[in-house]
Amino acid sequence: MIVLHSSPSSPFGRKVLLAASVLGLDAILLVEPTDTNEPDDRFLKQNPLGKIPVLITEDGQAIFDSRVILEYLDHRAGGGRIIPVDAGRFDVLRMQAMADGMADAALLMVYEKRFRPEDMRYEPWLKRQQEKVDRTLAVLEAAPPRLGSTLDAGAIALACSLGYLDLRFEGAWRTTHPRLVAWLDDFSARLPAFERTKP
Structure with missing residues (x-):
């Protein structure tokens, strides 16, 4: 499983959830609600900026922000699916x-x-x-x-x-x-x- 630190109201966290759905990766995505107003030390070690969303891969790598996470998900799904590789x-x-x-x-x-x-x-x-x-x-x-x-x-x-x-x-x-x-x-x-x- 990959873990997504996010909040239901975050448009950027929602963007990651929708991308995962389009790419067929939502079944391996576990959402961990995260309060950035009172972040815990573990979260701040994962993202020193203290911002959501943050994606944690199976090997513990922290990926942020949402644009980079979408690049990662697209790459993991084979590439070129939600971010074209051509002139588009x-x-x-x-x-x-x-x-x-x-x-x-x-x-x-x-x-x-x-x-x-x-x-x-x-x-x-x-x-x-x-x-x-x-x-x-x-x-x-x-x-x-x-x-x-x-x-x-x-x-x-x-x-x-x-x-x-x-x-x-x-x-x-x-x-x-x-x-x-x-x-x-x-x-x-x-x-x-x-x-x-x-x-």
């Missing part, structure tokens, strides 16, 4: 970076409100993160990515980022992005694990 590789990696960046900005907004006292919150910082999310949504609404015969790492990352916006921001993005809503509905219908991993 960079389109997939670019989409994954864009989706992950949107999730990062959303996480920073959540953390600003969760961990900083209200009178110390910096509104220009929150506005800057919201603008990153808004710009990314606008680009993707104008041209939603095509879902290929196999769901790739870019599509998986985007679905998880949109799912995180649903979780933490009450799906406010849906009212102004109908093409992305349809895209996510199509993704969800094609990969039942998306609904199963909903936090």
